[in-house]
Structure formats: C-alpha cells, structure tokens
Amino acid sequence: MxxxxxxxxxxxxxxxxxxxxxxxxxxxxxxxxxxxxxxxxxxxxxxxxxxxxxxxxxxxxxxxxxxxxxxxxxxxxxxxxxxxxxxxxxxxxxxxxxxxxxxxxxxxxxxxxxxxxxxxxxxxxxxxxxxxxxxxxxxxxxxxxxxxxxxxxxxxxxxxxxxxxxxxxxxxxxxxxxxxxxxxxxxxxxxxxxxxxxxxxxxxxxxxxxxxxxxxxxxxLPPQWRDRLTRRLDGLLLHPWLGLPLFFLAMALMFQVIYAIGVPLQEALGALLDAFGKGVLTPLLSGLPPFLKGFLLDGLYQGLGTVTAFLPVIFLFFLAMGVVEDSGYLSRAAYLMDAFMERLGLDGRSFVLALMGFGCNVPAILGTRVMRSSGLRLLSMLIIPFSLCSARLNVFLFMAAAFFPARQGGLVIFGLYLMSFAAAIVTALLFKGRFNSSEPLVLELPPYRFPTLRQMLNRAWAEVRHFWFWARRFIVFGVVAVWLLNNLPLGVAPASDASLSGQLGELLQPLLGPIGINPKLTVALVFGFIAKEIVLGGLAVIYGQADPAALGRAVAADVSWTQAVSFMLFTLLYTPCLSTVAVIRSESKRLGFTVFSVVWSFLLAWLVSFGFFQGASLLQQLGVLG
CATH class of the missing domain: 3.40.50.300 (P-loop containing nucleotide triphosphate hydrolases)
Incomplete structure (x- = not known):
C-alpha cells in the first residue's frame, strides 16, 4: 500500500x-x-x-x-x-x-x-x-x-x-x-x-x-509468432542435457579469449606507463626531496599505473558480458539453472544476479529488490559476494600471467570462476534452512538479439568509466597508505620487517601464515578489504614495480606457486569490499546479518586456502607435486 x-x-x-x-x-x-x-x-x-x-x-x-x-x-x-x-x-x-x-x-x-x-x-x-x-x-x-x-x-x-x-x-x-x-x-x-x-x-x-x-x-497480432531462429536456437541451447554444458563451455571460451587478447594489451600499456614514468616523470621530479619524490613516483604513480594497465582487460570483459546479456542468453542461463537453484533454496534470478556480480557485486546485490521473499533476498545477498568481480579479475589475471604458462592462464581464471560457484553452492546448502522462501519464479525469455557494435562499445566504455570513477578514490587512498606503511618510520629500509607494513604483516602471521600468505601479501589483503582494486596497486608499491611484467617477476621470485594459488583463493572468497558490505547493510536492514556475511566469507576463505596450501605442501613433500 x-x-x-x-x-x-x-x-x-x-x-x-x-x-x-x-x-x-x-x-x-x-x-x-x-x-x-x-x-x-x-x-x-x-x-x-x-x-x-x-x-x-x-x-x-x-x-x-x-x-x-x-x-x-x-x-x-x-x-x-x-x-x-x-x-x-x-x-x-x-x-x-x-x-x-x-x-x-x-x-x-x-x-x-x-x-x-x-x-x-x-x-x-x-x-x-x-x-x-x-x-x-x-x-x-x-x-x-x-x-x-x-x-x-x-x-x-x-x-x-x-x-x-x-x-x-x-x-x-x-x-x-x-x-x-x-x-x-x-x-x-x-x-x-x-x-x-x-x-x-x-x-x-x-x-x-x-x-x-x-x-x-x-x-x-499474428496467429503464430514467426521467430523460427529463436525456436531453433532454444532447441539446442535449452536442451535438457546439452544446455548447461554448452553454457559453461561458452563461458570458458569467453574467458580464454579475454585472457589471450587482454594480457598482451595490458602488458603493452603497462610498459608504456613504465617508460613514461622513467623517461618523463623521474627527470621532471628529480629536484624534489627524496621522501616526496618517492611518494609521488614509487607510491602514487606506480600504484595507479599498475591498476590502469588492466583497464583493457576490464573493457574486454564488459564487452563480452554485454553480448551475453543483451543477446538474451543470460535469461536462458537463469532458466537452465532454475531447477538446480531451487534445490539450494534459490531460483534462476539468483543465478543471473551472481553472473551480474562478475562485473561488480554492488549492483548485483541491489538487484535483489526484485525478489519479494525476504529469505530469498537474504540468501542471494549471502552468495553474490563470492562472484568474481572485475576488481578481483585484475589480481587473478596478474597472478595467472606471473605463475602459469600462457596456455594455462585462461583455464586458471575459469577454474576460479568455478570455485566462486562452488562457494555459493556450499553456502546456499548450509544456510537454505535458515532463509526459507516459497516465491515462484516468473521468467520471460526474450527473442535472441545481437547488439550492434556501437551498443557493445558504448556499454563497455561506460562500464569501464564507472569502474574507474567508483574505484579511483579507494585506489589513491590505498596506494598512498601502503606506501606510507612501507616507508615509515623514517630511516628504516622500505618494506622491511622494521617498517610499519612489516610489523603489520608479522602481527597477522599467526592467522595467515598457515595458508601461505607472507607479510607482504598480508598488507595487500588488509587494504583489499577497503576495495579489491587496491590489492594490485598495493603489490606494485610493496615490490617497487609499476610495470606488470616486472612486478610479476618480483612476486614470482618471492613466493611459490602454491602460495600464489592460496592467495588467489583467499582473495576470491574472503570478506567483500567495504562498498559491498555497506550495500548489504542498507539492503538487508539487519546489522546482525551483515556481520554474519562478513564472518562467514572470511572463515570459508581461510578454510579453503588452508586446505589447498597444506594439502599441496604435503604432496610436494611426498614428491607428487613439483
């Protein structure tokens, strides 16, 4: 009323x-x-x-x-x-x-x-x-x-x-x-x-x-609809046995293409920004005091430059997801998944919103407003933060390129997407009894439409602009804070055990050491709670490298591949960014539920990373893994 x-x-x-x-x-x-x-x-x-x-x-x-x-x-x-x-x-x-x-x-x-x-x-x-x-x-x-x-x-x-x-x-x-x-x-x-x-x-x-x-x-109105193309495609893409395998195959190919095209573009832009920093900014700022010069070059520019280098990948990601959504295939995915999602206490809309979360968790959680059932909304809010958002995608693309051959990089990224689905499924199974829902799903399947090139480019560009507009304040704050932690107190070696970042990393080692997260990675994760966009910029500041390729080599020399995978798993699943937490609070209107969602995601991330790292370490000791 x-x-x-x-x-x-x-x-x-x-x-x-x-x-x-x-x-x-x-x-x-x-x-x-x-x-x-x-x-x-x-x-x-x-x-x-x-x-x-x-x-x-x-x-x-x-x-x-x-x-x-x-x-x-x-x-x-x-x-x-x-x-x-x-x-x-x-x-x-x-x-x-x-x-x-x-x-x-x-x-x-x-x-x-x-x-x-x-x-x-x-x-x-x-x-x-x-x-x-x-x-x-x-x-x-x-x-x-x-x-x-x-x-x-x-x-x-x-x-x-x-x-x-x-x-x-x-x-x-x-x-x-x-x-x-x-x-x-x-x-x-x-x-x-x-x-x-x-x-x-x-x-x-x-x-x-x-x-x-x-x-x-x-x-x-015609006595019979003439859309034979949609009927033929639906006969294959909505097939009871072939529909879901074809959908996941299409998603795997999409990520492989994004990785194959995006990583070279990212590396080229990163090299260009690095050359500009060394060839133009360094001589220009040579007269400044060392502390201020280091703050501007090694802190602000390196952190922002590293994140900026990944914008081409974000553009390609939104370009591909725009095609999937605007073509009408996303609605088919919801239809295909509805029966399975119902067993989890969810419905096809929850699956679509989880896919929307690949871009950003915030609008996906806002999208739960279309659900009338309080239980369905809350359970959907609980699983959406596990969606691999574009900010985390930057981190994983970087790690995959640094630790795995090019042919395996796309599969690693796709594996992380599957892990995000697995985390959502486990969460829904565990808590569906607490958040009950009997709301039926009414879903309309639009005819297949292929968006125009202008539409695709405009949408992808708008999403990238929104991503940068939303993230830049967090990134600036994060890289500045990380640089200050690395370089304070004055007189100590940057990023050493005596620095504030070293002390913070050592303080949290009893918690994160068992999952393979060293003190340097710990600092990046701490600031990643504010915004996942900061993680990559923080690593650039911590390791003193702006070029993604050089940063990858520096990280690879400092941590093992098992530590890197554990780091990626933890980054995927642990506490969502501050903006997502704020939206969960405003949409659920329940402080207790918000705290519960934060604690659960952190606990699940720690358990998964602990299981992987300790299991992989044991297999290495037995000579099964290299």
Whole structure:
C-alpha cells in the first residue's frame, strides 16, 4: 500500500523533470543511453532508498533532467522496484513521463500505459523494438492508438537509433518548447500525486475492457509468432542435457579469449606507463626531496599505473558480458539453472544476479529488490559476494600471467570462476534452512538479439568509466597508505620487517601464515578489504614495480606457486569490499546479518586456502607435486 507524501523535491527553476518508465527488457535503458550519450550519472534521488540514473538534456532550449526509473510490470505491483516507482511519482513533480513498451508484446504491456493515463500525467508512449515487431508479424496503427489514448504514440527502435529524432521532437512538443505552452490537449503537470493508490484502484475495473478495445482497434497480432531462429536456437541451447554444458563451455571460451587478447594489451600499456614514468616523470621530479619524490613516483604513480594497465582487460570483459546479456542468453542461463537453484533454496534470478556480480557485486546485490521473499533476498545477498568481480579479475589475471604458462592462464581464471560457484553452492546448502522462501519464479525469455557494435562499445566504455570513477578514490587512498606503511618510520629500509607494513604483516602471521600468505601479501589483503582494486596497486608499491611484467617477476621470485594459488583463493572468497558490505547493510536492514556475511566469507576463505596450501605442501613433500 502506498503512503502519502508531500513533494520534497523539484527541479531547478526552468528545468523540466522527465521520467522514463517501462517494463524490464523493453530497451528502456538503451533508449536512455542513446538519448543522453555519455552524460548520464548515478544520483541519489531525495525521498528514495535507491540511486537512479539521470542526465541533463537540452530539448531545443528547454533544459530537462531525464530520470531512468527501475523497470516494473505494474504500478500496483508488490516488488521493491515497483514501490520505488510509486514513491517517486508520489514525491516528485513530473513534467513528462516517457512510457516505453515492447512493440512485439503490446498485448501484454499496454496496461502500464493505461495506468499512467489514469494518474493524469502528461505522457508520451514509445513502442520500442518496432523492427522486431514487424519481423514477428505485429502491425500497429500508432496514429489511431494515440488518438484513442489521448497521447502521442511513436514506433521506434532505440537499438538502431530509428525514430529517436521524432521522439525527441515529441518530448519538446509535450513540454511546450523553451518557454511556450504545452502541446494542445496535454494536461498541466501536477505537483505530485500524493493519492496514487486510490487513483489506480478506482480505474482498475475498467482496464481489461479498455485494453481489449484498444488492441482490437489499432493492433493486428499474428496467429503464430514467426521467430523460427529463436525456436531453433532454444532447441539446442535449452536442451535438457546439452544446455548447461554448452553454457559453461561458452563461458570458458569467453574467458580464454579475454585472457589471450587482454594480457598482451595490458602488458603493452603497462610498459608504456613504465617508460613514461622513467623517461618523463623521474627527470621532471628529480629536484624534489627524496621522501616526496618517492611518494609521488614509487607510491602514487606506480600504484595507479599498475591498476590502469588492466583497464583493457576490464573493457574486454564488459564487452563480452554485454553480448551475453543483451543477446538474451543470460535469461536462458537463469532458466537452465532454475531447477538446480531451487534445490539450494534459490531460483534462476539468483543465478543471473551472481553472473551480474562478475562485473561488480554492488549492483548485483541491489538487484535483489526484485525478489519479494525476504529469505530469498537474504540468501542471494549471502552468495553474490563470492562472484568474481572485475576488481578481483585484475589480481587473478596478474597472478595467472606471473605463475602459469600462457596456455594455462585462461583455464586458471575459469577454474576460479568455478570455485566462486562452488562457494555459493556450499553456502546456499548450509544456510537454505535458515532463509526459507516459497516465491515462484516468473521468467520471460526474450527473442535472441545481437547488439550492434556501437551498443557493445558504448556499454563497455561506460562500464569501464564507472569502474574507474567508483574505484579511483579507494585506489589513491590505498596506494598512498601502503606506501606510507612501507616507508615509515623514517630511516628504516622500505618494506622491511622494521617498517610499519612489516610489523603489520608479522602481527597477522599467526592467522595467515598457515595458508601461505607472507607479510607482504598480508598488507595487500588488509587494504583489499577497503576495495579489491587496491590489492594490485598495493603489490606494485610493496615490490617497487609499476610495470606488470616486472612486478610479476618480483612476486614470482618471492613466493611459490602454491602460495600464489592460496592467495588467489583467499582473495576470491574472503570478506567483500567495504562498498559491498555497506550495500548489504542498507539492503538487508539487519546489522546482525551483515556481520554474519562478513564472518562467514572470511572463515570459508581461510578454510579453503588452508586446505589447498597444506594439502599441496604435503604432496610436494611426498614428491607428487613439483
């Protein structure tokens, strides 16, 4: 049930607020990114418990703020995302709502547009994926439908940028241009809708009949869908026996390709940054006091440079994952895994969110809001931090290149991904009885679509920018702190046993020594709790090497391969970064659960690393392992 709220926020004078509203998988986010380009940013919206994607937009002289709302199925629904949209509508004066529906599924989605009309909001209806609808035999008379609804209706294809110019012009007309009145017949925007629920409830009985009349008057649906390609592919990729092996084979090949292409790019960029540091920065800073010079070169530049060198790999990773997600294959993976996940007390959505966690655990945990069951949400939050995020991927790519031949590197990375799944499975089996759920999974499988090259590149670039924007403050703090620990107190040898880092490493040896983590690796792990991005920059500072290849040789000379694997296992499983812990706290709203998740992940990481390191050491003593 919605709660009445008074308006608590309004756009700056002269700036219109335009909300983008639609169902999941309708191309809403694609439309938003195509319209705003690279100017979108995540912002905290007053009165809401979530951050929303928003961007400033100039509509022919009329400044507007475009806000991308969470995808929802029904304004009267019970999911957290649907509640967020209701709170937004109740508390925010809105000048225009851009409703985006999938044109090929208009018979199921028109209800949302009718609900917006019931609220009396000025609206524009965009029927996206119009090209796909034509391919399936769906014919829509947009002009007739618009006349019946009393609002502009346009057929667009955001993926190919078709109809976006017309959509922009329609937004201008609805808002009344730079200063003129709104288009004829468009109601003046309300201050907010404090009585949203009664309005929706009053119009509920009329919705089915209204939908049927509109579809009969303006839409022609085919007797049978014509998407033979999707049916043929699903016959193979959703095969009861072949589906899962094919999925994991595809993921293994993806990681092998990323490793094969990304590592040479990373090494080349690392060598370039190292040459710049030695050839340009070192002479430029030669006149500074030794302590300050060391801080800038050996601390700040080396740490940041090492992390920067891995950005090409991150770009390739997001590029590949974008193809998997946008093609519709990710939804198939959820379908394939649902029966297995149900035995763990989870469902296919939990599997998809775990895959999303490969990019970053934070948005994956935020995604648990689509689950209505508290038990399902909490158990999903417990397993998602085991997903091998992009920050940890940097560390593992570095370690794999330093300790294993090139042909084995991709398999090592894939093995760590399998280990992350194993940790999630063990956790779910152990705790499913504590977090019970009976919520059924309703999953829609979209047709297969291959994203355009422009889409793939823009998305990967946006993810890399977001990764760097999110991580850079932690990285700067981390590498500076590690350098200071290495070089204080004054007068001791850097990173020696007498330094603060050496003392910290020795202090924790009773805990981490049994799993093969030496004092130098310990310092990197300690700061990795703040953000896993710091681990690699911390190692660069500790070993005094900025070039990844030179750093790899320095680490390989200091630790054995068994220590390196134990370090990777511990980094994969131990306490998630501070941001993830904070999101778990805010989403679960339970301090006890947050503490439990941190303690459990640390304990599991220690047990797995202990078992591997001690077992491998024993086999080496017996001569079984080299």
């Amino acid at each position: 919605s709660h009445c709220q008074s308006p608590i926020w309004s756009a700056p004078a002269g700036q219109a607020t335009v909300a983008v509203l639609g169902m999941p998988n309708t191309g809403k986010s694609t439309f938003f990114s195509q319209l705003t380009g690279s100017h979108a940013h995540i912002g905290n919206w007053p009165g809401l418990t979530v951050d929303l994607l928003q961007a400033d937009l100039d509509l022919e002289g009329r400044p507007a703020q475009l806000v991308d709302l969470p995808g929802i199925y029904d304004l009267r629904g019970h999911s957290e995302d649907e509640a967020v949209v209701r709170r937004f509508l109740e508390s925010t004066p809105i000048d225009l709502v851009v409703v985006i529906l999938n044109a090929s599924q208009i018979d199921r989605q028109l209800r949302l547009a009718l609900q917006v009309r019931q609220l009396g909001l000025p609206a524009l209806l965009l029927l996206n994926m119009a090209d796909e609808a034509r391919r399936f035999g769906v014919v829509i008379d947009a002009e007739h439908l618009g006349a019946e609804l009393g609002l502009p209706v346009l057929l667009v294809s955001a993926k190919y940028r078709r109809g976006l110019a017309q959509a922009r012009q329609a937004m201008v007309r609805q808002l009344g241009g730079a200063s003129g009145p709104a288009a004829p017949g468009v109601a003046a925007p309300p201050a907010a809708i404090p009585l949203l629920e009664p309005l929706l409830e009053a119009g509920e009985p009329e919705l089915p009949g209204r939908m049927a009349a509109l579809l009969a008057a303006a839409v022609s």
